[in-house]
Amino acid sequence: MGMIYIPVFILLFLICFCKSDDRLTPTKPLSPGDRLISSGGIFTLGFFSPTNSATNSYIGIWYNNIPQRTYVWVANRDSPITGSSSGKFLVTNSSDLALLDSKGSTLWTTTNKITTIEAAGTAAILLDTGNLVIRLPNGTDIWQSFYYPTDTVLPNMTAPLSSKNEGYKHLVAWRGPDDPSTGDYSMGSDSTSVLQVFIWNGTRPYWRRAAWTGALVNAVYRSNTGTIIFQTIERRGAEFYVTYTVSNGSPSMRVMLHYTGKVKFLTWNSESLSWDVFLEQPNTNCDRYDSCGPFGYCDGTEAIPTCKCLDGFESDGLNFSRGCRRKKELKCDGTDSFITLPGMKTTSFCTSGIEASTNAQQNAAATAHAPLMHMPT
Ligand SMILES: *[C@@H]1O[C@H](CO)[C@@H](O)[C@H](O)[C@H]1NC(C)=O
Ligand SMILES: *[C@@H]1O[C@H](CO)[C@@H](O)[C@H](O)[C@H]1NC(C)=O
Ligand SMILES: *[C@@H]1O[C@H](CO)[C@@H](O)[C@H](O)[C@H]1NC(C)=O
Ligand SMILES: *[C@@H]1O[C@H](CO)[C@@H](O)[C@H](O)[C@H]1NC(C)=O
Numbered sequence: 001m002g003m004i005y006i007p008v009f010i011l012l013f014l015i016c017f018c019k020s021d022d023r024l025t026p027t028k029p030l031s032p033g034d035r036l037i038s039s040g041g042i043f044t045l046g047f048f049s050p051t052n053s054a055t056n057s058y059i060g061i062w063y064n065n066i067p068q069r070t071y072v073w074v075a076n077r078d079s080p081i082t083g084s085s086s087g088k089f090l091v092t093n094s095s096d097l098a099l100l101d102s103k104g105s106t107l108w109t110t111t112n113k114i115t116t117i118e119a120a121g122t123a124a125i126l127l128d129t130g131n132l133v134i135r136l137p138n139g140t141d142i143w144q145s146f147y148y149p150t151d152t153v154l155p156n157m158t159a160p161l162s163s164k165n166e167g168y169k170h171l172v173a174w175r176g177p178d179d180p181s182t183g184d185y186s187m188g189s190d191s192t193s194v195l196q197v198f199i200w201n202g203t204r205p206y207w208r209r210a211a212w213t214g215a216l217v218n219a220v221y222r223s224n225t226g227t228i229i230f231q232t233i234e235r236r237g238a239e240f241y242v243t244y245t246v247s248n249g250s251p252s253m254r255v256m257l258h259y260t261g262k263v264k265f266l267t268w269n270s271e272s273l274s275w276d277v278f279l280e281q282p283n284t285n286c287d288r289y290d291s292c293g294p295f296g297y298c299d300g301t302e303a304i305p306t307c308k309c310l311d312g313f314e315s316d317g318l319n320f321s322r323g324c325r326r327k328k329e330l331k332c333d334g335t336d337s338f339i340t341l342p343g344m345k346t347t348s349f350c351t352s353g354i355e356a357s358t359n360a361q362q363n364a365a366a367t368a369h370a371p372l373m374h375m376p377t
Helices: 002-017 117-121 351-363
Strands: 035-037 043-048 058-063 071-074 088-091 097-100 106-109 123-126 132-135 141-144 158-160 171-176 179-189 197-201 204-208 218-222 228-236 239-246 253-257 263-269 274-281 296-299 306-309 313-315 324-326
Touching: 043 123, 171 253, 179 253, 239 253, 306 313
Parallel strands: none
Antiparallel strands: 035 043, 043 058, 058 071, 088 097, 097 106, 123 132, 132 141, 158 239, 171 179, 179 197, 197 204, 218 228, 228 239, 253 263, 263 274, 296 306, 313 324
């Protein structure tokens, strides 16, 4: 008979230690072991350590309904709670979110600094989209984690394509598979232009997406399992924004900058219980920015992508690290000429071209969801 009571005990224990609500208020901080769960049970926010043996811990957001732990956002990636210290995540009286260590030092904070009588009714809410928002009692969101992504873009998250936007941060990859600190690879739009997305390795370009032109406003990506991702580019004033959405009932989907520098489009496969990669860039050496050096080009039509020299040029050395050099000096006597190089992706895109396509884009705004299978790269 005594055995009947044991499960009841365990149940009570779980209830006591797993506060699960979708919000924090100034009077209700989050302690290690506590979790926020979005109202529909899609996402969880809590303290985590990347591996069981790791001593560092972080505040992060992950999927609540996916068995393979997958982090989509980390608050304090470069200021972990270390050693035996324990943290407290709270909404302050100035309408900010803050992470304090056990000595009361601030490890991470937002900087709204809105001290009004309203602050008492302010809450930080984890939404079913995976967005963590700070909401004033009148319903205004004064901060959202979607504006400060870590390495992941989620459906319905709108990312600016131009870098003039205040507060916009690039995606920055984790340093390693179990290390969420700021890695070397980052992804975002180039500061000198709009509509041109780069992955950088440190400060060096590593990959460049083809610039958007007036003809490509929106796109549809289709995985071989049938998942469809819609990419919508929207103009608001002088700025462009991109949003990925999935149709209702689709499996979970995310776009992330992997610690190896590749951007991956992933969907959750509920049969194999793993993430399927259905698009990955750069996926061959040809995709890498300037992969063959000056006056060289990468021929992706070969079975194995190969570096070659443009006509009139020869390899400058044994490998292509220094590119190609002219076989003969230019004569400049009227016998030199230009040749057309079709199907090439150049290393950079001239700014006047972007202005032109920007205008074209406005005119083409009515072309909704042009059925393109892949982004041109
Ligand atoms: C907020 O203000 C109240 C009243 O002044 C105070 O008791 C409380 O400790 C403050 N909370 C925080 C998190 O600073
Ligand atoms: C994205 O937003 C649309 C429209 O607001 C909504 O219907 C849809 O459920 C949202 N998708 C996700 C994954 O949150
Ligand atoms: C909500 O309150 C904030 C702070 O008092 C104010 O700045 C904002 O305009 C208000 N929003 C609405 C919709 O009333
Ligand atoms: C990224 O840059 C580092 C330092 O310059 C270099 O060692 C590394 O090979 C680069 N990674 C790739 C994939 O090119």
